[in-house]
Amino acid sequence: MTQASSPPAVSIRNVAKSFGKGIYAFRVLDDVSLDIGRREFFTLLGPSGCGKTTLLRLIAGFETADSGAISIEGEDVTARPPFHRPVNTVFQSYALFPHLTVEQNVAFALEEQGMARDAIRKRVGEALEMMRMGSFAKRKPAELSGGQQQRVALARALAPRPRVLLLDEPLSALDLKLRKEMQIELKMLQEEAGITFLFVTHDQEEALTLSDRVAVMQSGRILQMGPPREIYETPTHRFVADFIGDINLLDGEALPGGGVRLEGGTVLSAPHNASGKVTVAIRPERARLAPAGEGALEATVVHSAYLGTAMLHKLDLPGGGTFLLRQSDPTEAAPEAGSRVGLALPAEALRVLDR
Amino acid sequence: MSAALRRFFLLSPALAVILFLIGVPLCLMAWVSLLDKGGTSGVDWSSAPSSANYVRLAWEEDFDGTMILNTSYLVIFLRSVSLAAVTTVLSLAFGLPVALWMASLSRTGRDIMLLLITIPFWTNLLVRNYAWLIILREDGWVSRFVNMISPWPVQLLYNDAAVAIGLTYSLLPFTILPLYTVFEKFDWRLLEAAHDLGATRKRALLRVVLPIATPGIVAGALLVFIPCLGAFVTPALLGGGKTLMLGNIIQMQFGASRNWPFGATLAVVLLAIMLVVMTAMALWRNRRTA
Incomplete structure (x- = not known):
């Protein structure tokens, strides 16, 4: 995605930020560096308090970094106030101006730029049309539903044609159905507008669906950064594996020359070059049921749930702990609750992670 | 029933x-x-x-x-209205920054400020006006300081300015409190949104903060303007009897002059002025919000 010839849309270099002073100081961002390519849909994903919103606010200019540099399309904006940065934000609370109509809200930035009146009218019309809000132009924000306010917030942020659009959990206030609709719409909008999107969310499913690349954050650091498939299939940290999707985590000890001895004593053959305490991770859909006595592990079926497209089995491991197994063909014969089964764990589906 | x-x-x-x-x-x-x-x-x-x-x-x-x-009454009417207008403008000029600053304080800070603002009400208005008499009089330290730095002699007491100062002092809390209630509820994220959309601090104040604060500004202005028109203690004391306002002549008609009917006439006219001002304000606000 990143073009080698031109500078990246957003470049963040060794940014650190703390809130509070002295012994109360709390480090929110710890030496974060990343590049976002032009026209990329980039997502910052992490639990609340991981620093993702702070990073977005630093790029918008609402906060100042303690150290490090931020540049947008090659221009250093670290010391610039928010009104002199070529980015616009879609706020989690929408932050629409309550005293202005929809059309006045969308025209706000254009008027600040000193654009001619006719040009403003045309641009506002286009922006509202793109968000299918043209018929609501004369309404006040209070007269709109949540989803409609969301569209106005998007139209308002896109109207001045920013280099980068910052989205701070914009869908979190919507109900599930509307949220799914807006997800698709956002993705299409980004492709249509050809603008770099920096999206912040704690919803891992949303992040995987929308993004070209995802950065998973925890405690002010970026743990892993890459395309959704890479993050899902080859997590590099136990936290990333656990945070994204369902996964089985089996603790054990790395054996020299490959293989892991699990806490129950069973040895799994899994390729790795780690040492000491490790965790073996496997997605529920990558493990397979085997007849009792075969497979790498023995387990007892506790409960089976029919999901329509698949069966989800909850199994008890003899050493304690549960194991989730997703049987992708629900018409296949399912084991009965209480029966003993074997678990086939393909070596290529196992990820050995440091603990 | x-x-x-x-x-x-x-x-x-x-x-x-x-x-x-x-x-x-x-x-x-x-x-x-x-x-x-x-x-x-x-x-x-x-x-x-x-x-x-x-x-x-x-x-x-x-x-x-x-x-x-006979223009003598008309002059007093005019003076009352213009002194009330000056006081209203002064109250807003001092009240707006104070209210904004108060809203930015912590919970405890706000409570302390609210207490400090209401403390003057615990003392009688007459006593507070006598206090200003002492502050502004010729041998008072304020007067001495002003005359020290001024190239020409300055008289602080017994003129329109003294009345305006006294009225602004007495009525300032009535501007601060409604403005504070508006700013306390103000969603500061709107300010961030304004900056994000390219508005500088001054532009954001003009286009977002002040329009949203308009109900507070109108309420604060009316709460100062109306009592000002009828004020009689402050003009009597700080105006030294030279700067008469509507309130003073009404009081004189009911008191010394023993002419209740004319006092009532003046009071009816005062009421009419207030009604006109309030109706104008209400109409202006309706037009704005429509």
Whole structure:
């Protein structure tokens, strides 16, 4: 995605930020560096308090970094106030101006730029049309539903044609159905507008669906950064594996020359070059049921749930702990609750992670 | 009991208060304003109602019986309105930054500030005006300091400026409090949104903060302007009897002059001015929000 010839849309270099002073100081961002390519849909994903919103606010200019540099399309904006940065934000609370109509809200930035009146009218019309809000132009924000306010917030942020659009959990206030609709719409909008999107969310499913690349954050650091498939299939940290999707985590000890001895004593053959305490991770859909006595592990079926497209089995491991197994063909014969089964764990589906 | 009857009974205490404590006295005052002065009570109740008192506001009878223009009352009206306007502007100029700053404080900070602002009310208005008399008088330290740095002698007391200072001091809390309630509820993220959309600090203040604060500004302005028009303690003390306002001449008519009907006339006119101002404000706001 990143073009080698031109500078990246957003470049963040060794940014650190703390809130509070002295012994109360709390480090929110710890030496974060990343590049976002032009026209990329980039997502910052992490639990609340991981620093993702702070990073977005630093790029918008609402906060100042303690150290490090931020540049947008090659221009250093670290010391610039928010009104002199070529980015616009879609706020989690929408932050629409309550005293202005929809059309006045969308025209706000254009008027600040000193654009001619006719040009403003045309641009506002286009922006509202793109968000299918043209018929609501004369309404006040209070007269709109949540989803409609969301569209106005998007139209308002896109109207001045920013280099980068910052989205701070914009869908979190919507109900599930509307949220799914807006997800698709956002993705299409980004492709249509050809603008770099920096999206912040704690919803891992949303992040995987929308993004070209995802950065998973925890405690002010970026743990892993890459395309959704890479993050899902080859997590590099136990936290990333656990945070994204369902996964089985089996603790054990790395054996020299490959293989892991699990806490129950069973040895799994899994390729790795780690040492000491490790965790073996496997997605529920990558493990397979085997007849009792075969497979790498023995387990007892506790409960089976029919999901329509698949069966989800909850199994008890003899050493304690549960194991989730997703049987992708629900018409296949399912084991009965209480029966003993074997678990086939393909070596290529196992990820050995440091603990 | 029907719903309407029930509603009437529930409302009757409030209706009685409005009728007997506001409605009846107002009608009485309007009636008295049409009568002649007389006797020891100040009112000649048996006289025929006439508009003579209202004519007296602007005209007087010359020695030969012709009516000539008498501007002395009109000047006082004009002075009252302009002093009230100046005081209102001053109160807003001081009140807006204070209210904004208060809203930015912590919970405890706000409570302390609210307490500090209400503390002056614990003292009588008369006493507070005497305090200003001491502050502004010729041998007071403020006056001495001003005269030290000023190239020409400055008189601080017994003029329009002294009255404006005194009124602003007394009525400032009435501007701060409604403004503070607006700013306390203000969503500061809107300011971030304005900056994000390219508005500088000044532009964001003009386009977002002030328009949203308009109800507070209007309320604060009315709460200062109206009491100002009727004020009589501050002009009497700090104006030294030279700077008369409407409140003073009304008080004089009911007191020393023993001319209740003319006092009532002046009060009716004062009421009319206030009504005009408030209606204008209401119309202006309706047009803005429509």
